[in-house]
Every structure is written in structure tokens, then in C-alpha cells.
Amino acid sequence: MRNRRPPAGVSYGIIIVMNGDNKFMREHSARLEDLFITRRQFLQRAGMGFGMLGLATLLGEQLLGSTAQAETIATLAPRKPPFPAKAKHVIHIFAQGAPSHVDTWDPKPALAQYDGKEIPGMDGVAMASPFKFSKHGNSGIEVSEVFPKLSELVDDLAVVRSMYTDIPAHEVATVFMNTGSTRLARPSLGSWVLYGLGTENQNMPGFVSLRPGGTPPGGSSNWQASFLPGIYQGVSVNTRVPSVYQLMQNIRNQYTSLPEQRRQLDLVYKLNELHSQNLEKDAQLEARMQAFEMAFKMQTEATDAFDLNKEPQAMRDLYGRTPQGNQLLIARRLIERGVRFVQVWAGGWDHHQDLEERLPERAKDIDQPLAALLNDLKQRQLLDETLVIWGGEFGRKPVRDRNGNDNPGRDHNGKAFSTVLAGGGVRGGMVYGATDEFGAAAVENKVHVHDLHATILALLGFDHRQLTYRYNGRDFRLTDVSGEVVKPVIA
């Protein structure tokens, strides 16, 4: 009988039954239109009488050609974006806490001149960067000495020095960077990407958020699906748990061995088949059988992706056996397996005091792992299709924080910060935009958070104005009503 167990080697999508019209799909892609539709539209179009798999095959052949695997009306099935794109995956390393741009990627010699003196028109006294900047690579981009390994790769990086945001408070700005909304619940960047592109490995979650213990400010708002369907929510994983079995809830069965569970599932499929005989292959019922099959595979595949013991020792050393090294190595293993979006929390940058000592520690945490990641991705020819982003939620002031006393640091600054992009169709070896003489505010080619989002979506093949989702009578998008693509950073 059909559908007893989906044949091996076939990847399955997920069926969603929900309401809502989808303007983006309706207007911008003839192919997607038929792949991503509500069940109601789908059934109207396709009629009944096929089992889901039959339909899937039909749709797969007619619409996807031979390149795609047979898919159901899959909301997580991989799909092509409306425009040509280089980036297929994203690794977003969130330097939470707001790294000081003038001590990392945005050298300001004027600060040395004014060190300890008042800057005209500014409140407080200037604080020179305690770190040396020097030129690197063919591009000659100046990078702070706190990033010795990353500066070697500067020709692969696009350094955006003119970022700015709306509200320089950590939680608000962090959630803003991840959702494009300061407070109201909105889908996260990763959720939008997953909604737009689906994911390539149906045995893995498509959007994974890695955190080294703890919860970042804003918590799950940073990876939430909000009004998008729950399948687009990021799966948050605490990488500090001691066992892969604790990474995801219910990922393994503690009573039943895998072979025995296989036997049990075969029985479940038979029961389901009898149950649905009278109900004529209700799409929901069949989708559910596929979900069980996926779940079964996930038990081994998902845990495997997180198992760093499967990496050669040399590779572990390359990334460094540190929490961030482990996180980035996991990120690479996830990308390799087709995961669409990986968010990596790498925070601790809130240096109000004692910046000279503490900022290099944070930089050291990420310098070697990130350099290793970029090299590793390059070697595996994954860098071209993987957009890597490093950056925080805002920047810091050129003046001393009043609380710093003898060990000065810098206060919050929403008007200027730096974000670094690499891979995924980004033009390497370039600096985009500039801040003023002191780094107090972005002045040239300013890039707002919405603009960054628009650019990320553009790299992934979307017009940010068209990637919309209808919720309560209105089409919503990541960039709200603004956002402009920063075209010069696109290769």
C-alpha cells in the first residue's frame, strides 16, 4: 500500500494548514506560488483523490523539474528566491553588548589628539583607543590589534562603518537588530529567511540559535516566529549542556532502542493507514506520518550535527576548544547539513569600564574561531554561499564613560557602529560608509538596521519590500516601511 512508510532517501516537506493569503508568493514567483500555498488553495487547485505523496510527486515533477526532490506542499521545503542569489545560508554572530567600533574596526586618530580633552560640541572628554590599528591585506583596511587573526582575512570582509540604530538600550536594540521592531512582537530575521527559502535538510531544524548558556536580552524574541507559523521559529540550543541529548527536547527515547522504535513506528504507520481509510487521505493525517519519519531520522542526524567529537582533533584545535570555538564549529556543521540560518550568541561587549583590559578578552574569544570558520568555509567552498555576519546592536561613544574612573570605558552610542560581513555574495576587502572625525555618528553612506536587513535579504535573493506575510489584514515585512539595499557591498 501507498504511504506505509515513505521510501528512504526522499526528503519531505511539512504541511501547514492555516489561513492567510500570501502576497509575496502570489505576485512574485510562479513556481513558489504553487509550492507554498494554503491547504485550502492547494486542495482547490489540485483536487482530491491523490494521496499526498502522489500529489507531491506530481507537483515536484511539474513545478520543480528534475532538480528538486519530490516535495509536498512544503512550508519548509527548499525553494528558490525570486531573484538570483549567492547566499544560501546565514551565520549571524551576534556580538551582544555593543562592541566599541572605535577600538575594533573604525580607527579614529583624532581621538588620540584629543585624549583626555573635551571634544568641541560633545559632552565629556575624549578617550583615545588603547589599541593600535594597522593596515592589512591588499585592501589595506585598518583593523585593531585586538583581531590579529581576522585582520589577516580582511580582504574577504566588508566592513560597514556607518551603521546606526534607533534606541541605544541593549534589550531594545538587540531585539531590533534581530526583528526590525523595537518592542512589538515581530518575526525574527531567521524566521523570515526560513519562511522565504525553506530549508535544505528536512531532518534538521532550519533555523538554529546557539547560545553558550544563559539567555540573551530579549530572550526568545530574538529567534521568534511571532505571527509567522511556529515552524519558522528558531530552535534555541544551549551549547554548554554537557550532552547532545539535552540540546533538543525529546530528541532521544530513554526507554526504547532505535531498532525497536523502528518496529514500533512501522506499526504506527499501519494503524494510521487503517484509520485514514474512511477519511480519504486527509492531507493533515498524511503529513503527520511524514513528520514521524522525519522525527525518527532527526534523532540521530540532529544529535550528530552537534557532536564535535566527530571532528578531527586538528579541526577542533583550529577553532579553539573554547565555548565560541565550539559554537562556530557547530555552526559550520549545521550549515554543511543544509541548515538555513544559524544565529550565534557571542556577547559580553558592554564595556562601560576597564575597556582596555576587557575588550581584548572578548575579541580574543571570537578572533580565532571566526577566522577559523571563514577559512574552513572557504576550504569547503561553502563561503560563497554562506553569508557570515558579525556585529552588535549599537556602538559606543568616543568619550569616556563617567562611570569608568581610572579604568575608563565607553557609554552607549546608537548613532555609530560597525558591522562586518563576509561570504555569501559580499564584496570582500572593502570599507563602506564612515563616521565623523571622532566616530560619534555615522555621517557618510549611513546604514540603518533596516538597510542592513534589506541587504541581507537582497543577498539571499529577495526584495525586502516583497517578502511579506499577511497578518490581521495587513502585509507585514521585516523592514517595516523602510530599508534600502546597500548595493556597493554586494559583489
Added chain:
Amino acid sequence: MKRDARRFRFGMAPGAQPGHTCCGLRSALRKPGLRPPLLSLLFSVLLCGLFAQGLGLAAAPTAAQLQFFENHVRPILSENCYKCHSQQAEKIKAGLLLDTREGVLKGGDSGPAIVPGDPEHSLLVKAIRYTDPDLQMPPKGRKLPDTVIADLVAWVQMGAPDPRAGGAPKQWADKAHWWAWQPLKEPPVPQVQDSSWSKTPVDNFILAKLDEKGLKPNPPADKRTLLRRATFDLIGLPPTEQEIQNFLNDDSPDAFAKVVDRLLASPHYGERWGRHWLDVARYSDTKGQIRRQREDPNYPFAWTYRDYVIRSFNEDKPFNLFIIEQLAADKLPATRNNLTNLCALGFLTVGDRFMGMQNDIINDRIDVVTKGFLGLTVTCARCHDHKFDPIPTKDYYSLRGVFASCTEPPIEPVIVRDLNGTNYADYYKQRMDLERVKDSFPARLRELRRARDRQGLRKIQREMRENESSIVQLELTHPGAPPRAMVLEDVRRPQDSPVFIRGDAGNKGPLVARHFLEVLSGAARPPFTNGSGRLDLAWAIASKNNPMTARVLINRLWLNHFGEGFVPTPDDFGTTSEPPSHPELLDYLASRFMAEGWSLKKMHRLIMLSSVYQESSAYNARYAQVDPDNRLLWRANIRRLEFEALRDSLLAIGGDLDPTMYGRPVNIEQEPYSTRRTIYGRVDRANLADVLINFDFANPDMPNGRRHETTVPQQALFLMNSPLVIEQAKHLVALPDFSSCTDETARVQFLYERIYQRPAQAEEVQLGLDFIGAASDQVSSMGAEPGPDFQQVSTERQRAQVGPAGRRRFGNRPGMRRREPLKPWQEYAHALLQANEASFIN
């Protein structure tokens, strides 16, 4: 005096006689408190700064500015732009109107045409400058002269002063006749050719529509299916064996009516239907976005609102009263005799706290009220007139005036008067101790500030935070802590709100009176006069003259009975929503609902005793061609159980369900979990439990009239691997009724009866016996050994970092607990629990 004040704040001292003021709302002592509004002030300033910078729209243009507009702007727009961008245009291009002030600010498909005060971010400026090859206006190289461009830039720079009157946007002109805001009239019951099918007038409406398409309704479902459907529908649990037998043996014509009455009388009814309402009320036990330095994330008393909802449903509280209590219970004389009703106000107060941003909190309250009761997306009008529905920004700020005239008292009032006993005495002492510490803060703070002792300040801030948390924890856990209501009350001097131009609190427009929505009450509506106006608002919503409220509620009811509403978007009946599938039936039910005293239980009864509710779900290929979505209801929809019903039924089947009702939230997430009904589980909006997310639980950040329905592997993982599910399978085969079965066939039958509420068919029995037979050969040969594929994430720090689940680790297998392998019958029972039938209603 001080002591008395305390008494009012915390309830009574032990042994004291309750006086009439001790629990009163207004008697709560208002203490300035220790919350320097510094951070929120900072935000406000920043926000204002932001908006002021971006949207520096002058409130009233000066004469010179207007002259500039008339001389240098209007002629240019008129000559060069109006042809495509005005109401006179033959075809409006890009949805952009430049002939009204609103049109310019609202912009077109690409967003606002200008950002007042910020030419560099104004699309119009960009377009006329011809810098972007994709955006050049006027088109086709007819670039404006540089001087003209400079004039327009200067105009935008000065804030785009514009005297042109807006008038009603053109797009509303044809919205006045939208069905949803037409008056409600009870339509006549249609005549149908074959009246034998109709059991109630509801059926006539259904049949009339089916007749039009030449469809016939399905025959009735068999009695077991019907009983299972009705039981899950009304109480969210499976029928017991005794209930099944009673129904099967009852041949009287009103056998099913008796079932419906029994279920409606069950206290579980409120747990089921109350949960539907809690979805709408965006219920959560936590505050969401908070100022973490200063606030505890928990609402210690949100559960009193949840309990109020359950009670109200069980009592069949008239829905109009239910509305009024949730908006203004504090204003009702009856509340004085029943303080529990104050808990109703949780409807307004259990929302997100948005880091203390009042305007966002108010926005959330307007949202839940207007979507929840009226099916209107009024909050769309916060920054601009509603794009699709006739809801002007003024109406939003009219409601804002209502909620901005309300406040939450620093201490929630106690709602039960029994304050004796040792538990209470102990609680009272602890709370007093904490309060004494709290009272010491202001003086200490002043001192430290004076001494500029930064370290000391940091320390005291930590102490204040801890004190706050200790109080919340005490209220949340101490057995003697009396329940309190999360009330809202009017401020002493309620005020109208100004319009915030483009939603910017720093850019105030004219004041608008507090009154009801124009679309529902006409332009000549009277202003609210009673305090903040909450009570007036409640009356307006619950008024029989308001056609929306009953329609929206009946639609919610229908949706939860049939899996689809007349209107598929229950929280939005606006002009972008799909019109109802059965408008006459919707109005008929809504009219009767109001005429018969706003009783939900009467409506359940009317609907469920109709033939349309009792149809079978059998498939019909030809009908599916005509009506693939079953919008006309030629069959019963197959529906998946929501997470609550699924989990509760698993526990009920395994005999584990703890039927205790009400009270503080319980842990349903991690072992050892509570086996109480899922509605009592803690809902943390900031960190929703994985299992809730995976099963499409209603997002507590917004009103949800319907949940998403996704099918994902994580759901399967729960059924396959969660100890909760597997333990139920084990309990099943440990039941005496199972052991006393005489043979294996009887065991299979027992399990089917228990799990699916029906006997197994021969084929199914055989599958079961085969499974058991094959298992016996290899019984217990494979345990739950993690096997060679067990791994650890990292080698560093792992010993030190053991999470909650890790507590149970043994040997070198953290996260994996050794559990005895399942025996064949347990495994078989577990398979039955995983199969579709356990998760779906036919």
C-alpha cells in the same frame, strides 16, 4: 497610621476583622515607590529625539511656511505630479497621492513619500534628484530644474508644512457598506425542500446553501464518534467507558441532548472553553519585556484572571456581563459583594510590559479589546488612518484617552476575606519583613547618592531587585499568601488624549474626545463621561446596537465547534477579510444569542443539537470537487486536538490526570511535571515552553482567535520520546482491568476502548497480536542503552555545567536517564498513543 496603611496594602493583619475598605481598590496606599523613572525617561527622550529628528512635523505651520508652500510647492506638485498621483488621476500610480497632506505622509506602495525634516530619507526627494536609476520622477528624463528641486528639498527640510485638508481618504468611500458594520437583523429561517434533515433552524440555513450547490449533507456520525466529538469539544477530554455505555444504551430521542447538557454542566467545560478565551486574551504568567535591573518577570497573580475566566464559562455568565467585567469590573456595584470579579480586569493587565513603555502597554490593551470583542484591527490606526477600514487615527487616540486615564495600583487588592490561620500569619510576617527592607531603600539611596558611592549604589540596586523578586516569589509560592486581582483603576483626573502625529508621542496633534468608534456608533456619538470611560466603552461594546460583538463571538464559537469559522479570520472582520460563508446564519445566531440573554451554553446546545454538528466526516470525492474546503459543511471536519486536549487526554487515558481545579500555575514542562490539566501550566511569554511552541500554542504576545496548525517533527518527537507519553502507556497496562483480561484479544480490545473509545476491528486486533508475538522473541534484548552514538558536545566545562535535566544523569551519560525498557504490551500501548487516531477527532 503607618500600620494601618500597611494593613490596607497587604490585606489584614492576622486575626483582624475585615473592614469594608481593606480590600477596596482605592484604599490601597499610594506610595511614591522607588522606581526612579530614569530609564523610562531615557527611553522617552531617546524616542522623542528619534521621532523629532525624523518627523519634525510642525504642529501648525507658520504663515511664512504656508506662503512658501503656496508659492513654491503646490504649483510644482500640481504641474508635475498630479496627473498620476492625485484623486483626479485617471489611474493612481504606485498608490501614491500627492494632493493631500495625508497622501504625502502616508505615501504609496514604497512607503511614505517624505520624511518631514529629513530630505535624505525622503523617497520623493530621492526620486526628483534622479540619483537612483530605478526611482526617477517625473519619469522619462523630465527631471525638474535644480532650483525647483532645491525648493522641494527645503520644504521637506522645514518639516513639510502643508495646509491642504485631508478629507476622508478615497479608499474609504466604498467601505461604508461593508457587511460587518451593518446593523444586525434576525433573518428569516429559510425554507428547504427536504425538511426531514433539519433538527433546528441552524440546519435550514446550512441546507439552503448546500441545496444551491446540489450537495446533500452527510448522514449522521455513529454514536461513538459523536460522543467522542462532543466530549472533546466541550470538555477537552475523552468520554469514559461508562459514559459511552450510557449513551449507547439510551435510545430515547433526547439521548444526545442529555449528553450535551451533562457536558455543559461539567466543571471541565470552563477549562476547555476558558482556554479558547485565554488565547484571545493573550494570557501569560509573565511580563515579557521588562527592565531586568529592576523588575521581576513574573505576574504572581495572573492566574486569578485565568480562574475568573474558567468560572465565568462554567457559570454561563452572560457574555455581555463578561465583557463589562473584563473592562470595568471595578465600576460595577455588584463587585463590592464579590471581589473575585475584580480578577476580570486581568484581561487588560496580563499583557506584555514593553519595558515599561506606557504607550505600548496602552496599544496592547486597545489591541486586545478591539480585536478580541470587535474583530477590528484598530491599532493599525496608531500612526495613520487605517488603510483598509474606516478607522481614523482620531478614533485610536480616543481610545488611548480611555486607557491613558487608567492606572494600576502599586499593590494589588486582596480578593478573599479569609485571612486567618497560621499560614497567613507567617506570610504576613515575611511580607512585612521584606517591606521593611524595601522601606529602608529611599533613605539609603539618598545617602549613597550624596556620598557618590558608586559601589554602594550598585549594591543597593542589586538588593532592590532581590527584594522585589523575593516579594514576588513569596506571593507566588507561600501557602498563606492571599490571592489578589490584577486590577486597573481610573486616575483621579481622566483626560482626553491628543493625536500623536504618525504615532510619535513627542509630536502632539489636537485633543480627541473619549468616545466609541465612529464606524460602529456614527460621527455624532456622545463622549464618555464616566471616569476614564472604561465603563462607557464596555457598554458600547456590549450594546445590542453594536452589530460586531455578537457576530465576532458567534464566529469564535462556530470556529471552535467546526474547525472553521463563518469568517476565517476571527480577530479581523475588516474589509480585507473574507466575507462569511453563511452570513444569514451568522446573523441569526448572533440575534438569538443577544435575545436569549447572551448565554453561551444555550448557543452550544442549539448548535450541537443541529444535524450539521452531528454529520459524519466521511469523504465524498464529487463533493470535494465542488466544495474542497467544506465551507458549506457537507461533512464534519476532521480536527486535530490542540496541545491541551492532547496532553490532558493522554493523562486521562493513563489514569494519571489530576482533576484539581484552579490555583497558581504549575510546571508541565519538565519532570517531575504536574499531571493537572494543561490550562493550569505556567505560560511564560518571554520563554514559551518548547512543547507549547512545537504544538502551535497561541502566541501570548497577541490576541489569537485561531491557532496555527502546523505538522512538524518536534510534535512526533514528543509522542515518540517524551516520558510523559510513555509513562501513560505503562500505566495503561498496569491497570487492573488490563491484567484481568482473559486473553490477548481482550487486552487489545481493552486498549482500543480506552484510547480510541471504540472496539478494535479484526484487522486491528491481528496487527496487535502480530506485534506482540514478534516482540516476544526478542523481549528485552535491547534496552535503552544509548549505544555507541552517545556523544558529548564539548569537553570543556561540561562537568560544571549541568542543567536541570542533567541532575538525573548517571555515569557518563548526562541527559540520558536509565529507564527500564518497555515490555511488549507497553510498547504496543505506546504505539496506539502515537497513532493519528489518538490526536484527531473525526
